[in-house]
Amino acid sequence: MSNTTTETEQPPAPDDTAAERLSTAPVESDGPTGIGVLGWARWMWRQLTSMRVALVLLFLLSLAAIPGSLIPQYQNGQGQLKVEAWKAQHGTVAPVYEKLQLFDVYSSVWFSAIYILLFLSLAGCIVPRTWQFVGVLRAQPPAAPRNLTRMPVHAAWRTAADPDAVNAAAHRLLRKRGFRANLSGGAVAAEKGYLREVGNLLFHLSLFALLGGFAWASLASGTGGKLMVEGEAYSNTITQLDDFNGTRFYGNQDLDPFYLKLDTFTAKFQSSGSQIGAARQFTANVEYAAGSDTSKLKKSTIEVNHPLEIGGSKVYLIGHGFAPVVTVRNAKGDVVYSGATPFLPQDGNQTSTGVVKVSDYGQKDGQRTQLGFSGFFLPTAPVSFEGTGPVSLFPDDAAPELVLNAYAGDLGTDSGLPQNIYQLNLRKMTQLTQDGQPAKVRLKPGQAWELPDGYGSVTFEGYKRWASFDVSHRPGNVIALTGGVLAILGLIGSLFIQRRRIWVRAVALPGGGTQVELAGLGRSESAKIAEELAELAVDLQDDAPASEEEDAPGSAEDDVPSAEEDTPAAAAEDTAAPDDSEAEASAPAVPADQNSKE
């Protein structure tokens, strides 16, 4: 667009190009222009940055996103588990899907290829356009086409006023209307709505910011998990976290140092109605300190929608459950185990399972022995397990009970291998029996169970709640958010601002008097260009009143004012006008709007 100033009086091209130019679309090319490798490379680049290919890529992007919404993905919450379950169900196709990266769509080669190409295309489209636009801003609005009455929206009349005065008045009025106007060569050229292009460029550029934010987040973020029972605390280091997923720029050493303690956890549930048992509120009351100095603790709460920000990390509440407090005594009555053990909820009513491992039991019958218990914690236990097994009826602690089975033997904890703390390794354990049946008990808080075979006793002291947290460090959010906000602003500019041009030319007629011609060109769909031109024409009447012999007012049927018939060229060309490329570019858009106001 930078060469717009050069086209002054080159009929008839200006009409066509002026119309074409107002469309901000890049010019499409049809075939390779050069020869050899360079020519082809250029051709390919031009294809890639063409609108047609951009459209195809956009379309492909939306198609490619679909499978990931229907097939479980590794990267979703609990994705790993769901993917494994899905694979187990669909044995034959699973390997094929794996090969096609269908469990990892959004980081797959093919998905990445599409969006990388799209962004390349975008860069190739947006950068030149930005320079072109700078050129447009530096130059004057394109000069008036020779024949204004051939433009899609035009008006014309005769006046007795002096042509120069009319042009000057038009120039003034257009400026007043916020147009950039230029008076030269006996005509006024004016343009308005540059912010549309600014908005459009801003929108597309901000997509890069969004992408950058995404990319930075995926390279420099990390998430750790930590489960704490009420009263417990931890320091945010790799050894004290339950698990940690780092990335290239955020590894084990980069963890934000802080200290966090779970004081209490409260939960509220729906207690009546059809949604009985549905969760209503969870609150973790915590104390924390950023850095390594734990002398000054601050109190705060963490709720589902309200993470706690400490240092560069955010701590999210993601789960909760119960941790029964159990004391185990050996045959002599010495306490060999005492503490709260988190049990994991299995259903919406907090039917929880877990194990208690007593590795320091000591000797029994002269042999080193360990005890293990597996069982259920039911916050609201039914009167009888008949038919249902041990299930909780309600997620809150209305009638808590602990159900235990007991095992003795070797827990395998000394092997040095990491162990799942929620499961017993039964390979070297034998279940205790009572009267020939597996030993089993239901305990209410405060109750104790005398173990068979003189192993001692287990006391169910009570229970605490636990909460699990995600500790998430994610930079790049601000970049992405800024990108998002700019994208919206840009879109608003791009979609709601109309870019349009108006030309006015007043020339002295050979027979005396002045011929005034106005033309408008708006490229976009909802240009109110006809309206605007009409308003301008009305305003211009003060300085260029239409001659008296003009047609009488009120005859709406009169399409063509008499003044127009006097214009050479106009009469003949008017109806036949849209036969060149100009019609392609502008005619379909403009007339649609002519009557949008009543």
Next chain:
Amino acid sequence: MQLASAVDPQLADLSNKLIYSAMVVYTLAMFAHMIEWTFGSKGAVAVRSKEQSGSLGEAVAAAGKKAAKKVTVTVAAAGGGTTTLTRTAVAGEGATVVTSGRGAEEEDGPGAAGTSEKADLAGRIAVSLTVLALMLHGGGIITRGLSVSRWPWGNMYEFSCAFAFAMAAAYLVLLAARKKVRWLGLPVVLAVLLTLGIATTVLYTDSDQLVPALHSPWLAIHVSTAIFCGGAFYAAFIATLLYLGKDSFEKRAAAGLATGSLGTPASVWQRLPAASTFDKLSYRINALVFPLWTFTIIAGAIWAEAAWGKYWEWDPKETWSFITWVAYACYLHARATAGWRGRKAAYLALAAFACWLFNYYGVNIFVTGKHSYAGI
């Protein structure tokens, strides 16, 4: 054991009754619109344009001939002819009267009622009934919210009610703004009834408190904009369908055929606005909504960041919102730059709306993700 704040069963019950009453009244409005369409006839053009030139003439005459400044702007029409736009300024008063020589009246048809006064009356009754139904409908939504003291869009049933409300309200606002959209009445009322019908049968959930994940001011922001976008996309969809129908009718008429495609009667199409009007309307609505839809997605991402720790996780709902967004971007691109106007662009708009529909119903019903709300 702690209890959450309770539900007011009387208000909840009242809410259901109001929604059902609204459905009854919408149904009556639908019948009234049907009567309007059935008894209306074509031929109002001449009458109206006479009226208009009359009023213009009066305005000008009142101001005195000398003082009136009249300007005619000629506009090339899509088909190759021209139309004109005439503005008359009345000096001294600063007011201008605008009239179109050949314009909206003729091109956009006389509307469902045509020249028939009876049909026009039926149409007016239909609009009044729609207003009444909307009030009942709004009452139903408000009482639902009051019954649990929260924003009334926590599950699919509530979204659907709010969404249908947005649609009907948007239509009435357009009418109140004196836009000539009464022909939209029947499709809008049908769409509202369909949405409410699905809501009250398939999606119904008792009034209740929300799961903690939905305790957030973003519920009000994200979900209400989503609902508004839905209503508007729906309206644009209707306009697109009508565009396709009218466009093929116009083509067939030009080819000398007497009916619309699929044998639809000409008298219906003749009373509807021009294809170009529908085309424009659907583009405008879609273009208007696109930035808002972008905002909805970003607001959702901010909320997700607060609730789940990641602003984007490719959860199915997120994914389909993204797909919908890209599909609409495709449509806008096609319209703006690639020269894919007309029917091709309309098909893209339909595809984009299909994505939206799947996002709304399909994802919630067939796909499990984090966006599984209370109830459905």
